Amino acid sequence: MIEATPAARRLAKWFLFALALVWLVPLAIMLSVAFTPPHIRISRFGGLMMKDVSIDNFAIVFNDAPILVHLLNSLVITCTSVLFVVLFGAMAAYAFARLRIPGKNVWFFLLITTLMLPVPTLIVPLFMINKTLGLLDSYLGLILPYTALGLPFAIIILRSFFEALPIELEETARIDGVSPARIFWFIALPLSWPALTVVVIFQFMVSFNEFVLALVTIDTDVRKPLSLVPLIYSGQFFTQPGAMFATLTLITVPVIVVYLAMQKFMVGGLTSGAVKG
Amino acid sequence: MAELSLRHACKKFGSVQVIHDVDLEVGEGEFVVFVGPSGCGKSTLLRMIAGLEGISSGQLFIEGKEMTRTDPAKRHIAMVFQSYALYPHMSVRANLSFAPRMTGVSRSETEAKVTRVAQMLQLDNLMNRKPAQLSGGQRQRVAIGRALVRSPKVFLFDEPLSNLDAELRVQMRFELAQLHREIGKTTIYVTHDQVEAMTLADRIVVLRDGRVEQVGTPLELYDNPDNQFVGGFIGSPRMNEIEVIVDTRDDDSLCLILPGGGKAIFRLSDKSNRTGDRITLGVRPENFYPASTPEDARVSLNIEYWEHLGGMSLAYGVLEGGNRAVVQLRPDQYKNLRQTKSLSLNFAIENAFLFDSEGVRIR
Numbered sequence: 303m304i305e306a307t308p309a310a311r312r313l314a315k316w317f318l319f320a321l322a323l324v325w326l327v328p329l330a331i332m333l334s335v336a337f338t339p340p341h342i343r344i345s346r347f348g349g350l351m352m353k354d355v356s357i358d359n360f361a362i363v364f365n366d367a368p369i370l371v372h373l374l375n376s377l378v379i380t381c382t383s384v385l386f387v388v389l390f391g392a393m394a395a396y397a398f399a400r401l402r403i404p405g406k407n408v409w410f411f412l413l414i415t416t417l418m419l420p421v422p423t424l425i426v427p428l429f430m431i432n433k434t435l436g437l438l439d440s441y442l443g444l445i446l447p448y449t450a451l452g453l454p455f456a457i458i459i460l461r462s463f464f465e466a467l468p469i470e471l472e473e474t475a476r477i478d479g480v481s482p483a484r485i486f487w488f489i490a491l492p493l494s495w496p497a498l499t500v501v502v503i504f505q506f507m508v509s510f511n512e513f514v515l516a517l518v519t520i521d522t523d524v525r526k527p528l529s530l531v532p533l534i535y536s537g538q539f540f541t542q543p544g545a546m547f548a549t550l551t552l553i554t555v556p557v558i559v560v561y562l563a564m565q566k567f568m569v570g571g572l573t574s575g576a577v578k579g
Numbered sequence: 580m581a582e583l584s585l586r587h588a589c590k591k592f593g594s595v596q597v598i599h600d601v602d603l604e605v606g607e608g609e610f611v612v613f614v615g616p617s618g619c620g621k622s623t624l625l626r627m628i629a630g631l632e633g634i635s636s637g638q639l640f641i642e643g644k645e646m647t648r649t650d651p652a653k654r655h656i657a658m659v660f661q662s663y664a665l666y667p668h669m670s671v672r673a674n675l676s677f678a679p680r681m682t683g684v685s686r687s688e689t690e691a692k693v694t695r696v697a698q699m700l701q702l703d704n705l706m707n708r709k710p711a712q713l714s715g716g717q718r719q720r721v722a723i724g725r726a727l728v729r730s731p732k733v734f735l736f737d738e739p740l741s742n743l744d745a746e747l748r749v750q751m752r753f754e755l756a757q758l759h760r761e762i763g764k765t766t767i768y769v770t771h772d773q774v775e776a777m778t779l780a781d782r783i784v785v786l787r788d789g790r791v792e793q794v795g796t797p798l799e800l801y802d803n804p805d806n807q808f809v810g811g812f813i814g815s816p817r818m819n820e821i822e823v824i825v826d827t828r829d830d831d832s833l834c835l836i837l838p839g840g841g842k843a844i845f846r847l848s849d850k851s852n853r854t855g856d857r858i859t860l861g862v863r864p865e866n867f868y869p870a871s872t873p874e875d876a877r878v879s880l881n882i883e884y885w886e887h888l889g890g891m892s893l894a895y896g897v898l899e900g901g902n903r904a905v906v907q908l909r910p911d912q913y914k915n916l917r918q919t920k921s922l923s924l925n926f927a928i929e930n931a932f933l934f935d936s937e938g939v940r941i942r
């Protein structure tokens with residue numbers, strides 16, 4: 303830990319405060335417009351100077367668009383990909399961390415390089431693959447690519463976490479005759495909550511908000527995820543900025559809920575008491 | 580029949596050999612302690628027995644069956660680590676019952692075993708706690724309990740007490756000794772602490788740089804070390820190592836010139852002519868005693884400081900000739916000597932050892 307002087311700490315605090323403010327401005331605009339009554343014209347400061355508050359915009363959105371259907375689509379696609387990423391990511395990461403596999407580091411390097419590809423370059427190939435496999439316009443057409451794209455990050459995070467777990471825990475179990483699969487499931491995995499939480503939040507956020515691949519993959523309106531809603535209904539909502547921003551607000555809610563729900567698991571120190579005192 | 584034996588066991592990490600040709604027989608129910616300075620390969624040797632490290636060459640037998648390449652799970656051993664290695668997310672009860680449940684022991688049988696072990700180690704009241712809520716000594720007991728539940732053929736301990744404070748260490752040492760008397764299981768115990776080794780062991784294996792220096796009961800090693808390393812390592816305060824010169828050699832004895840010019844004659848069966856050699860005389864601190872008359876004195880010690888431990892007093896200083904030395908005296912002996920700066924000392928020849936320049940005992 304670096305010791306900062308009080309002056310430096312105060313400076314850092316103000317700097318972070320200013321940064322947070324800049325970051326929050328768009329969010330604040332979104333919320334204020336969404337909660338401004340539909341008949342009031344948005345004027346100065348992008349609507350930040352609110353004169354009145356109402357939830358009429360949300361009523362319009364729920365009346366005019368099957369928001370809950372889209373939410374359900376999003377949840378099915380996102381949660382399945384989160385589940386796959388956690389499950390397969392953890393298994394692969396554990397293998398990388400603990401098993402003796404020939405060429406392990408080459409495989410790992412390849413995995414890291416996939417993180418360096420910009421996602422837009424993958425859209426066309428992914429579209430072609432989906433088309434060949436007949437997955438266009440289906441949930442799987444998004445679930446599988448999201449899983450594949452999320453795995454490298456998950457594996458990198460989880461591998462380093464597994465490697466940092468005290469090896470004696472696993473050695474004790476091994477001597478005691480517990481099979482490697484069970485050691486993974488009952489010891490390594492439960493102790494990895496902090497890392498798994500990071501993976502869940504990250505994967506949820508990325509999949510839930512993904513736009514371009516969803517746009518080219520899903521054609522039928524009722525199967526489209528929430529992230530496409532502003533686009534689908536842009537015609538209807540264009541003249542009603544309030545309704546548009548209410549939609550955007552609704553889209554951000556699930557991610558925030560997941561983040562807050564998972565955050566409490568993100569504490570470290572889960573292994574305290576395992577070794578030494 | 581030996582319960583466990585190692586034949587010519589070697590271990591290499593890459594090109595570095597850390598265990599050299601270890602031969603060892605451990606009898607059934609025996610308590611064997613591996614002792615040696617840090618980094619000498621004690622843990623590695625123990626982990627080779629456990630199967631956590633491969634054996635590069637040589638063989639391991641447990642109950643007469645070769646187990647050199649056997650999976651750790653099938654060796655019927657249990658190991659207690661220095662770090663305890665308790666499963667932090669499980670209660671004490673779950674820690675104790677985890678391995679039996681995972682290996683297909685029935686729920687009721689597991690329950691019975693866990694209850695019995697918990698009673699034996701006084702863990703009954705802690706069963707629902709997590710490891711983080713236990714003291715160091717309690718964690719240690721849970722770790723031992725987890726090993727006991729499995730009823731293994733051989734217990735392995737790797738420095739199990741070194742994370743405890745001094746008082747608790749003595750208490751747990753006593754409890755371990757008692758436990759071994761009760762259950763009588765073959766045990767191999769690793770420590771760098773020679774006091775622990777002396778108090779617990781039926782037999783001690785002294786290791787240095789991956790080689791066995793000597794194997795024997797605590798008193799054999801103490802009274803009859805094979806070499807200077809064992810002589811110095813076993814015993815506290817440490818054996819004094821004094822440089823002497825061989826003056827003359829008779830048929831069956833060696834006459835030495837001690838620092839300060841005194842002479843001492845040792846009867847030996849060793850026949851080599853060492854006239855003029857510099858060799859090492861080993862005398863334990865408690866084997867020195869104050870000379871009663873000037874003629875009786877063999878060496879003299881310039882005292883630098885005293886340490887008083889109640890039951891004994893230790894005089895630290897420099898011998899004539901420059902070797903540092905420590906002498907252990909009774910408090911009543913100290914009372915007569917407290918003003919003395921230079922202490923005239925004698926020792927019994929039969930309680931002293933001679934080591935050649937290689938450190939090998941001359942008998």
Ligand SMILES: Nc1ncnc2c1ncn2[C@@H]1O[C@H](COP(=O)(O)OP(=O)(O)O)[C@@H](O)[C@H]1O
Pocket residue numbers: 592597615616617618619620621622623624
């Ligand atoms: N996995 C390993 N790879 C390479 N060298 C090792 C490994 N484990 C131990 N060593 C080396 O082997 C020697 C003995 O180590 P160890 O058995 O842990 O000693 P001790 O337990 O007696 O303190 C040390 O020099 C150590 O550096």
Ligand SMILES: [Mg+2]
Pocket residue numbers: 621622623738
């Ligand atoms: Mg060690």
